Amino acid sequence: MRRALPDGRRKWQIGESENRTMKRVILMMAVKMNRSRPIAQALLALGMAIACSLPVPAQILEEKPLLAQKRGPQLTVEPIDTITVARGGKARLTLQLELNRGFHVNSHQPSEDYLLPTTVRLSPQEGIMIVKIAYPQGEVMKFRFAGSDHLSVYSGRFRVTAEVRARRDAALGRQRVHGEVRYQACDDHQCFPPKSTPLHFDVRVVRPQSAHR
Amino acid sequence: MRRNLIVFGLMVVVVAGLLMLLRYHPAGGSTAPPALAPGKTAPEFTLQDLQGNTVRLSDLRGKAVVLNFWATWCPPCKEEIPWFVEMQKEYGAQGLQVVGVSMDATDPKDVLKFAAQYSMNYTILFGDDAVAEAYGGIPYLPTTFYIDRNGVIVERVFGEPPRAEIERNVQRTIAVQDKPVS
Numbered sequence: 001m002r003r004a005l006p007d008g009r010r011k012w013q014i015g016e017s018e019n020r021t022m023k024r025v026i027l028m029m030a031v032k033m034n035r036s037r038p039i040a041q042a043l044l045a046l047g048m049a050i051a052c053s054l055p056v057p058a059q060i061l062e063e064k065p066l067l068a069q070k071r072g073p074q075l076t077v078e079p080i081d082t083i084t085v086a087r088g089g090k091a092r093l094t095l096q097l098e099l100n101r102g103f104h105v106n107s108h109q110p111s112e113d114y115l116l117p118t119t120v121r122l123s124p125q126e127g128i129m130i131v132k133i134a135y136p137q138g139e140v141m142k143f144r145f146a147g148s149d150h151l152s153v154y155s156g157r158f159r160v161t162a163e164v165r166a167r168r169d170a171a172l173g174r175q176r177v178h179g180e181v182r183y184q185a186c187d188d189h190q191c192f193p194p195k196s197t198p199l200h201f202d203v204r205v206v207r208p209q210s211a212h213r
Numbered sequence: 214m215r216r217n218l219i220v221f222g223l224m225v226v227v228v229a230g231l232l233m234l235l236r237y238h239p240a241g242g243s244t245a246p247p248a249l250a251p252g253k254t255a256p257e258f259t260l261q262d263l264q265g266n267t268v269r270l271s272d273l274r275g276k277a278v279v280l281n282f283w284a285t286w287c288p289p290c291k292e293e294i295p296w297f298v299e300m301q302k303e304y305g306a307q308g309l310q311v312v313g314v315s316m317d318a319t320d321p322k323d324v325l326k327f328a329a330q331y332s333m334n335y336t337i338l339f340g341d342d343a344v345a346e347a348y349g350g351i352p353y354l355p356t357t358f359y360i361d362r363n364g365v366i367v368e369r370v371f372g373e374p375p376r377a378e379i380e381r382n383v384q385r386t387i388a389v390q391d392k393p394v395s
Contacts (some may be wrong), residue, residue, distance in 0.1 A: 045254050061357040072352065072353075106386070112288075114285050114286060114291065114327065115286055115288070143288065144372045145288055145289035145292055146289070146291075147292050147371075150287065151288065180257065184286055186287075186288065186289070189289065189371075189372035189373065189378045190289060190353040190354060190355065190356075190371060190373070191284070191286070191287040191289060191353060191355075192286065192352070192353050192354075192374040193284075193316065193352075193353075193354075194286070194318075
C-alpha cells in the first residue's frame with residue numbers, strides 16, 4: 001500500500017491486508033514443505049531468509065519525490081495569479097510561502113542583530129511599483145542551540161503581502177515581475193547557508209475604467 | 214508436522230540473522246564522505262586569517278587542531294564560541310589550536326567585528342568554496358573536525374554538541390602524540 005508522507009513523498013507500507021496474505025502464503029508453503037525433502041526445505045528457508053534480510057523500507061521502499069528535494073530546508077512559493085491593476089491605481093499582492101517540516105527561518109525582524117532576516121525582493125519593470133511589503137510577526141521561540149536567546153521565526157505556512165501600483169503612464173498590457181525570497185533556515189541542531197527561492201508573477205496594466213470589469 | 218514447522222521457522226530466523234549481521238555497517242548516520250572519516254588525513258587548505266596572513270593546515274603540524282566551520286548568522290555556532298574560547302585558554306599550553314573557519318559571504322569587517330565582540334582568542338580564517346568542498350561540502354553549520362598533531366582526523370561533529378562532548382573530543386585529540394616525520 002502506498003501512503004503519502006507529510007513532505008509530499010510517497011512510501012510503500014505493508015498494511016493489514018497485505019500482512020494477512022503474506023502470513024497465509026508462508027503457512028501454505030510450510031505445510032507443503034512438510035511433504036517434501038529436507039534439502040528443498042533448507043533451500044526454501046534460505047531463500048526466505050535472504051528476502052527477510054534485504055534492506056529495510058527506508059532504503060528500498062521509499063520513493064524519491066517528483067521534484068528533486070534534497071534533504072534540507074525548502075521554502076516554496078505558491079503560484080501567483082495575474083494581478084490586474086489600473087493605470088494610477090493599486091492592487092494587492094499575496095505571497096503564500098511554505099517551509100518544509102522540521103525547519104524554521106528567521107522572521108523579517110529577527111530578535112538578534114546577527115541573524116539574517118527573511119526578505120522578499122521584487123524587481124518590477126518601469127511603471128510598476130511594489131510597495132508596503134508586509135511580513136507576518138514571527139513566532140518567538142526558544143531553541144536549545146540558541147542558549148538564552150529567544151528567536152523570532154517563521155515555520156510551516158506564512159504569508160507576505162504587498163501593494164502593486166501602476167503609474168499613470170505605465171505601459172498597458174501584461175508585464176512579468178521577477179523576484180526572490182531570501183532566507184536562512186535552521187533545524188533544531190544546525191543551520192543551513194542562506195538560500196533564495198525565485199518567484200515571478202504577471203501584472204496586467206489596464207485603463208482605469210476597465211480595472212473592475 | 215508441528216515439529217517440522219518449528220524447525221523450518223528456526224532455520225529462517227537463524228539464516229536471516231546471519232545475513233543481517235553480514236550486512237551491518239556501523240556508519241553512524243553521517244553523510245560525510247569516507248575520505249573525511251576518523252583515521253583519515255585531514256585535507257590541506259590555504260586560507261587568509263583576519264590579519265591577512267596566509268594559513269595552511271600543514272603549518273599547524275604538531276598541534277592538535279579543532280577545525281570549526283561557523284558563520285556569524287548561525288545561532289548554534291555562536292553558542293559554541295565561548296566554549297572554544299575556554300578550550301583555547303585551558304588546553305592551548307598542551308598544544309591545542311582552535312581554528313574557526315568563517316563561512317560568511319558578507320563583508321570581512323562583519324566577521325572582524327563579531328570576533329572582537331565575542332573575544333575570540335583563536336585563529337579565525339575566511340573560508341571559501343575550495344575548503345568547503347575539501348571538507349565534504351559543509352552543507353550545514355556548525356561542523357567541526359578534531360585533527361591530531363599528525364594531521365589525522367580524530368572526530369567530526371555535525372551540529373552543536375554539549376560542552377562536555379567538545380571537551381572530551383579536545384582531550385582525545387591532544388592525547389595523540391606527535392609522530393616523528395621519517
